[in-house]
Amino acid sequence: AHQWRGVVAEYADRLPEHVRERVVTLGEGGTPLVAAPVLSERTGADVYVKVEGMNPTGSFKDRGMTTAISAAAGRGAKAVVCASTGNTSASAAAYATRAGMTCAVLVPDGKIAMGKLSQAIAHGARLLQVDGNFDDCLVAARKLAEVYPVELVNSVNPDRIEGQKTAAFEVVDALGDAPDIHALPVGNAGNITAYWKGYREYAGRLPEAPGGTLPAVATRTPAMWGFQAAGAAPIVLGHPVDQPETIATAIRIGNPASWAQAEAARDDSGGVIEAVSDDEILAAHRVLSAEVGVFVEPASAAGVAGLLRRAAQGHVPAGARVVVTVTGHGLKDPSGPCAPPTAARSCRSGWAPTSCPSRPRSASS
Ligand code: F0G
Known part of the structure; x- marks a missing residue:
C-alpha cells in the first residue's frame, strides 16, 4: 500500500537540491481536493475545494515549513524565528521540534486564535507577544534574523515558496490539468505567489526552475483570484494599511511582504485581487460548514466569499473549472x-x- 511521504519526497525532482539533504517532514501535503456541488450550483461552475486544514498542523503552512526547516537543518541551523498571525507559528514550532531546533515566534498580542497559540506553546516555541500587528512582528523578526544566528522562516524565505508551490502540483495531478480559475485568501501574499509559481512550472513555463525542463504536466495555467479582507486590503487599495482590522485574524495584514509577486500573479494570469467584507466571509463560512460540510477557520472562507460574489456579478463563466483553497482548519479557531x-x-x-x-x-x- 502506498503511504503519502510528504511533499519533499513526493515532488523531489521539482524542488531544489538543498531542501533534500536533510528532510524534516511530518507527512504534509496530499490533501483532499473535494468536489463542492453546492458551490457549483450557486456559481454555475465546476467547483472544488482544496482542503489544506488536513495538513499535520492544520494549515497550508506545513508545505513551506518542511522545505524551510529542511533547508535550515541542512545548513546546520540551531534556531528559527518567524512573525505570525498564528498558523505559521504553529507550523514552525512543530517542524523545529521535529528538527531539534529552537523556535521563537512573534505574534500580535491578543489577536491570534487560541488553537494556534496552544500549538506554538505545546510544541515548545519561545513566544513573544508583541504590542502591535503582524506587520510590526515581521519587521522585528527580520531584525532578529539579521542580528542573531537564527533563520527567518516567514514566506520571504524562498524555501517556503518552494514547498508551498506543491499545492498547485497536487491540483493538476488530481484534475489532469490546471483549472480555469484558482481562488484563495491573500494575507502576506506568499501563498498566491507559490501557487502561481507551481502552476507555471507544471505548464513548462519556468525552464530555469528546479525540474523546469521535465515534461510539462499541465497544458495551461489558471487565472489567479486573490481575496483580502476589506479592513486589511492594501493590495486592493494600492497602499499599506496602518491599522488592519478583520475578524479573519489570519489575514489581518496591512503591508504584505510578497505584494509585488501577488500583483504579478494577478496580472500575468489574467486574474484579480479584490476585497471581501467580514459579513461576506462569515456568509461563506456558513456555506462551507452548513452546506458543503467543510469546517474552516474564518480567513479560509475568504476565497469562497470572493468566488460567490464574482459569480453573482456574472464574472464566473458557465461550466468553468474552479479550485478554491481553504487554507486552515476550523478547529484552529473554535x-x-x-x-x-x-x-x-x-x-x-x-x-x-x-x-x-x-x-x-x-x-x-
Ligand atoms: N489563510 C490562513 C488560514 C492563513 O493563516 C494565512 C496566512 C493566509 C490565509 C494568507 O496566506 O499570507 O500566504 O497570503 N497566515 C500567516 C501566518 C500570515 O502567520 O500564519 P498568505
Whole structure:
C-alpha cells in the first residue's frame, strides 16, 4: 500500500537540491481536493475545494515549513524565528521540534486564535507577544534574523515558496490539468505567489526552475483570484494599511511582504485581487460548514466569499473549472463564528452569539 511521504519526497525532482539533504517532514501535503456541488450550483461552475486544514498542523503552512526547516537543518541551523498571525507559528514550532531546533515566534498580542497559540506553546516555541500587528512582528523578526544566528522562516524565505508551490502540483495531478480559475485568501501574499509559481512550472513555463525542463504536466495555467479582507486590503487599495482590522485574524495584514509577486500573479494570469467584507466571509463560512460540510477557520472562507460574489456579478463563466483553497482548519479557531453560546460569550474576538450568521437565531437565546 502506498503511504503519502510528504511533499519533499513526493515532488523531489521539482524542488531544489538543498531542501533534500536533510528532510524534516511530518507527512504534509496530499490533501483532499473535494468536489463542492453546492458551490457549483450557486456559481454555475465546476467547483472544488482544496482542503489544506488536513495538513499535520492544520494549515497550508506545513508545505513551506518542511522545505524551510529542511533547508535550515541542512545548513546546520540551531534556531528559527518567524512573525505570525498564528498558523505559521504553529507550523514552525512543530517542524523545529521535529528538527531539534529552537523556535521563537512573534505574534500580535491578543489577536491570534487560541488553537494556534496552544500549538506554538505545546510544541515548545519561545513566544513573544508583541504590542502591535503582524506587520510590526515581521519587521522585528527580520531584525532578529539579521542580528542573531537564527533563520527567518516567514514566506520571504524562498524555501517556503518552494514547498508551498506543491499545492498547485497536487491540483493538476488530481484534475489532469490546471483549472480555469484558482481562488484563495491573500494575507502576506506568499501563498498566491507559490501557487502561481507551481502552476507555471507544471505548464513548462519556468525552464530555469528546479525540474523546469521535465515534461510539462499541465497544458495551461489558471487565472489567479486573490481575496483580502476589506479592513486589511492594501493590495486592493494600492497602499499599506496602518491599522488592519478583520475578524479573519489570519489575514489581518496591512503591508504584505510578497505584494509585488501577488500583483504579478494577478496580472500575468489574467486574474484579480479584490476585497471581501467580514459579513461576506462569515456568509461563506456558513456555506462551507452548513452546506458543503467543510469546517474552516474564518480567513479560509475568504476565497469562497470572493468566488460567490464574482459569480453573482456574472464574472464566473458557465461550466468553468474552479479550485478554491481553504487554507486552515476550523478547529484552529473554535471560539469564532460557530461557538456554543457560553464559549462565544467569552470569545475575545468579539463575536456575539446572536450576530453569528452561521447559527440559527433560535439556537442562540
Ligand atoms: N489563510 C490562513 C488560514 C492563513 O493563516 C494565512 C496566512 C493566509 C490565509 C494568507 O496566506 O499570507 O500566504 O497570503 N497566515 C500567516 C501566518 C500570515 O502567520 O500564519 P498568505
